[in-house]
Amino acid sequence: xxxxxxxxxxxxxxxxxxxxxxxxxxxxxxxxxxxxxxxxxxxxxxxxxxxxxxxxxxxxxxxxxxxxxxxxxxxxxxxxxxxxxxxxxxxxxxxxxxxxxxxxxxxxxxxxxxxxxxxxxxxxxxxxxxxxxxxxxxxxxxxxxxxxxxxxxxxxxxxxxxxxxxxxxxxxxxxxxxxxxxxxxxxxxxxxxxxxxxxxxxxxxxxxxxxxxxxxxxxxxxxxxxxxxxxxxxxxxxxxxxxxx
Amino acid sequence: xxxxxxxxxxxxxxxxxxxxxxxxxxxxxxxxxxxxxxxxxxxxxxxxxxxxxxxxxxxxxxxxxxxxxxxxxxxxxxxxxxxxxxxxxxxxxxxxxxxxxxxxxxxxxxxxxxxxxxxxxxxxxxxxxxxxxxxxxxxxxxxxxxxxxxxxxxxxxxxxxxxxxxxxxxxxxxxxxxxxxxxxxxxxxxxxxxxxxxxxxxxxxxxxxxxxxxxxxxxxxxxxxxxxxxxxxxxxxxxxxxxxxxxxxxxxxxxxxxxxxxxxxxxxxxxxxxxxxxxxxxxxxxxxxxxxxxxxxxxxxxxxxxxxxxxxxxxxxxxxxxxxxxxxxxxxxxxxxxxxxxxxxxxxxxxxxxxxxxxxxxxxxxxxxxxxxxxxxxxxxxxxxxxxxxxxxxxxxxxxxxxxxxxxxxxxxxxxxxxxxxxxxxxxxxxxxxxxxxxxxxxxxxxx
Numbered sequence: 143x144x145x146x147x148x149x150x151x152x153x154x155x156x157x158x159x160x161x162x163x164x165x166x167x168x169x170x171x172x173x174x175x176x177x178x179x180x181x182x183x184x185x186x187x188x189x190x191x192x193x194x195x196x197x198x199x200x201x202x203x204x205x206x207x208x209x210x211x212x213x214x215x216x217x218x219x220x221x222x223x224x225x226x227x228x229x230x231x232x233x234x235x236x237x238x239x240x241x242x243x244x245x246x247x248x249x250x251x252x253x254x255x256x257x258x259x260x261x262x263x264x265x266x267x268x269x270x271x272x273x274x275x276x277x278x279x280x281x282x283x284x285x286x287x288x289x290x291x292x293x294x295x296x297x298x299x300x301x302x303x304x305x306x307x308x309x310x311x312x313x314x315x316x317x318x319x320x321x322x323x324x325x326x327x328x329x330x331x332x333x334x335x336x337x338x339x340x341x342x343x344x345x346x347x348x349x350x351x352x353x354x355x356x357x358x359x360x361x362x363x364x365x366x367x368x369x370x371x372x373x374x375x376x377x378x379x380x381x382x383x384x385x386x387x
Numbered sequence: 388x389x390x391x392x393x394x395x396x397x398x399x400x401x402x403x404x405x406x407x408x409x410x411x412x413x414x415x416x417x418x419x420x421x422x423x424x425x426x427x428x429x430x431x432x433x434x435x436x437x438x439x440x441x442x443x444x445x446x447x448x449x450x451x452x453x454x455x456x457x458x459x460x461x462x463x464x465x466x467x468x469x470x471x472x473x474x475x476x477x478x479x480x481x482x483x484x485x486x487x488x489x490x491x492x493x494x495x496x497x498x499x500x501x502x503x504x505x506x507x508x509x510x511x512x513x514x515x516x517x518x519x520x521x522x523x524x525x526x527x528x529x530x531x532x533x534x535x536x537x538x539x540x541x542x543x544x545x546x547x548x549x550x551x552x553x554x555x556x557x558x559x560x561x562x563x564x565x566x567x568x569x570x571x572x573x574x575x576x577x578x579x580x581x582x583x584x585x586x587x588x589x590x591x592x593x594x595x596x597x598x599x600x601x602x603x604x605x606x607x608x609x610x611x612x613x614x615x616x617x618x619x620x621x622x623x624x625x626x627x628x629x630x631x632x633x634x635x636x637x638x639x640x641x642x643x644x645x646x647x648x649x650x651x652x653x654x655x656x657x658x659x660x661x662x663x664x665x666x667x668x669x670x671x672x673x674x675x676x677x678x679x680x681x682x683x684x685x686x687x688x689x690x691x692x693x694x695x696x697x698x699x700x701x702x703x704x705x706x707x708x709x710x711x712x713x714x715x716x717x718x719x720x721x722x723x724x725x726x727x728x729x730x731x732x733x734x735x736x737x738x739x740x741x742x743x744x745x746x747x748x749x750x751x752x753x754x755x756x757x758x759x760x761x762x763x764x765x766x767x768x769x770x771x772x773x774x775x776x777x778x779x780x781x782x783x784x785x786x787x788x789x790x791x792x793x794x795x796x797x798x799x800x801x802x803x804x805x806x807x808x809x810x811x812x813x814x815x816x817x818x819x820x821x822x823x824x825x826x827x828x829x830x831x832x833x834x835x
Contacts, residue, residue: 165537172543179566283566287543294540295533 156221163213163234167241170206171290174241174248177203178283178349181248185276185342188267190259193252203245210238229366233359237293240352240359244286247352250345251279254338266335269325274318275342281311282349289356296364301357302384305377308354315347406466413438442468449475506588510576514538514551514584526572526590527564538586547574556584561591571595606662609655616655620648650785657787661770664715664794675825676716677708678750682741685717689724689739696733704742707826709819715795722788723752723815729784730813731756747802747818758809767805768793799823 177199184192214231217223223231254275258266266272285304292300322343325336358369361384369380417434421427445468453475463469463476500507506523508516515537519529529541539551546562559575574588623645630638686701693699709716727737735755742749759767763774771786796803800820807813 165540168537168540168543169548172539172545172548175543175566176545182566280567287565290543291541294536295530 156217159213159217159221160227160230163210163217163230166206166210166213167234167237168290168294170203170210170238170241171286171293173199173203173206174244175283175286175290177245177248178279178286181251182276182279182283184252184255185272185279188255188258190256193255193259196252197249200245200249203242207238207242210234226363229363233363236359237356240355244349244352247345247348251275251342254342257338258335261334266332266339269322269335269339271318271322271325271336271339271343274314274321275339275346278311278314278318278343278346279349281307281314282346282353285311285350285353289353289360292357293360293363296360298361298364298384301360301364302381304357305354305381308350308357311347311350315343318343402467402470405469409466410438504589506586508538508586508588510538510584510586512582516541517583523588527588550574550576561595602662602665605658606666609658609662613652613655613659616648616652620645620652623648654785654787657785657791660718661787661791661794664791664798667798673710674713675708676711676713677827678716678741678748679703679706679708681713681717681720682739685720685724686739688721689728689737692725693728693737697728697731698734698736700736700738702738702740702742704740705748707743707748707824709748709799710823710825711799711819712795715798719792719795719817720750722792723750723817726784726788726815727752727754727756727813730754735812743821743824744818747821748824750817750819751814753812753814755812758811758813759805759807760809764805764807768803 177196180192180199181196183189184196214235217227217231221227285307288300288307289304291297292304319340322336322340326333329336361367361369367380369377372380413434417430420433421430424430445464449468449471452472463472501521503520503522506526506529507520508523508529509518511517516529516534518534519531523529524531527542533541539548542548544562546560550558550560556576556578559573561571561573564570564572569592570590571592572588573591574586577585577587579585623641626633627641627645630641633641682701682703686699689699724737724739731737731754737755738751738753740749740751740753742751759774763772766772767774768789770790773784773786793803796817800823802818804816804818805813806816
């Protein structure tokens with residue numbers, strides 16, 4: 143599929159509906175990007191005000207998801223799309239769900255900041271896990287940016303890069319969890335802090351998973367191949383073939 | 388490519404001549420044949436068929452030539468068809484030359500666009516990318532094959548989205564390249580070429596940093612200077628209170644030291660005010676400012692300041708006030724009036740007017756003072772700019788008054804204009820936009 147296809151239908155309103163849908167997804171993506179960026183800042187500066195802003199933004203994100211669903215239903219009901227148009231609708235619904243879930247996970251990260259601000263506890267910020275949280279969520283933010291760019295350009299190699307990056311983040315997450323577990327063993331005072339940290343780390347890691355899902359939806363949209371449930375070798379080969387293109 | 392000479396009228400007539408000769412030759416052949424065989428009808432029919440056949444052949448040949456878009460001229464045939472061939476090849480040749488020139492010019496423009504240091508992106512009516520130049524590729528990471536995408540899909544920064552939605556392209560917008568990038572960019576859209584837009588993005592990191600450094604420096608320096616100065620001032624006042632107990636030689640220096648320290652304190656206070664205004668951002672506060680009442684109070688203060696040396700005339704012609712910041716506007720009015728008093732010789736006259744014009748609410752201060760030379764006027768609102776250094780210092784100014792006025796007026800979307808003639812006097816006019824006007828009755832009705 144390439145972008146010229148939007149203008150290839152005889153029906154002008156059909157073109158317009160698809161174009162609307164495409165732009166709406168990116169608008170929602172931009173919103174989640176902003177939400178994630180605000181969240182990263184709130185973690186870095188331990189700023190409760192920013193964390194509250196993140197929660198406000200989540201309401202907008204949820205509304206956008208409903209709007210995308212509405213647009214998809216409209217095209218499905220009126221135009222009975224086939225081939226690449228149908229794939230666009232299917233991936234739009236999937237991407238919207240992923241973005242919405244991302245929004246929820248971002249709220250969880252901000253929840254850590256709010257909880258810590260309530261306790262007025264500064265020790266927690268000095269933990270190694272906290273730094274890794276910032277690292278993972280910053281990477282998640284860059285992945286989200288890249289995957290949205292890949293979606294805009296229908297760029298397979300961009301999507302492949304995001305999928306590879308997600309594997310790196312998994313390793314980072316494993317290291318961070320190990321360290322937090324170590325801390326659990328030796329300290330008995332800051333259990334709550336560590337627990338919150340685990341939640342937030344998990345949420346950050348989930349965001350990268352959703353970014354990967356979006357990348358997979360982009361691959362599906364562009365060449366119709368489903369790459370979920372591929373084993374490691376198959377996946378590596380497949381990614382290589384995408385990058386070569 | 389063989390160049391073809393333009394068809395001249397002489398050649399054209401010669402070609403018709405050729406054609407006539409050809410027809411004449413055919414006719415004479417027919418006559419001879421007819422004479423020999425006495426089959427007149429057949430002879431003329433054969434000659435006519437030959438003529439028709441030749442024409443048909445060249446007609447088809449020409450059609451093929453046009454269809455195949457052959458650009459190399461083949462040999463022009465004899466007669467009128469020669470004219471047609473010549474004309475066609477000349478047209479093709481000219482078209483080709485024109486195309487070549489156009490292509491060259493386009494390439495030249497493209498190369499020039501690619502050399503521009505700022506990112507230039509051409510957008511169509513729906514804000515979709517048409518082309519981008521090299522700087523846009525290196526600065527923003529856009530690609531040539533991004534053509535057709537909406538620019539808002541690729542630049543998803545909040546400020547940009549907002550700017551594109553607002554469609555107020557008189558302004559420009561500043562934003563950071565990405566979440567972690569320190570590069571500050573400024574974007575502006577210029578409509579061009581019939582429903583197309585040119586998005587120009589430039590890297591203003593350096594300028595932005597410089598402005599920030601200047602602001603920070605002024606704010607920090609004045610803040611740091613204030614504390615030591617307060618200590619000095621306090622002790623000086625203490626010493627002046629008991630000046631009798633000190634050697635009489637010291638009373639003069641002490642008074643002078645006290646005066647200078649007070650002056651320094653004024654400067655620092657003004658600097659702090661200035662950096663506060665700058666830090667406040669552009670949002671306008673929604674206070675109601677009752678300008679007539681404020682001016683009546685100001686009249687009393689101005690008379691005290693003038694101490695009877697000047698004739699002050701206050702003409703408050705409008706009963707309406709403004710929406711804005713009370714304290715800030717008061718300092719604008721005080722600054723302008725006290726400037727007038729300071730620079731007007733004794734017995735001079737000063738008029739202060741508050742009135743409404745069809746376009747704006749106007750506050751005007753007119754004096755019969757020493758006036759300002761033309762070259763100084765554009766620089767009056769610079770910090771520490773002084774027209775006459777010695778005179779201004781002796782009159783106790785800080786050099787910051789008009790800078791403060793300018794900043795406050797910018798926040799109120801108001802315009803300051805200065806008209807002046809040396810030795811005759813100056814007029815300072817402040818025009819507030821009418822949408823800031825608010826009268827006391829409006830206020831009452833909104834309260835009830």
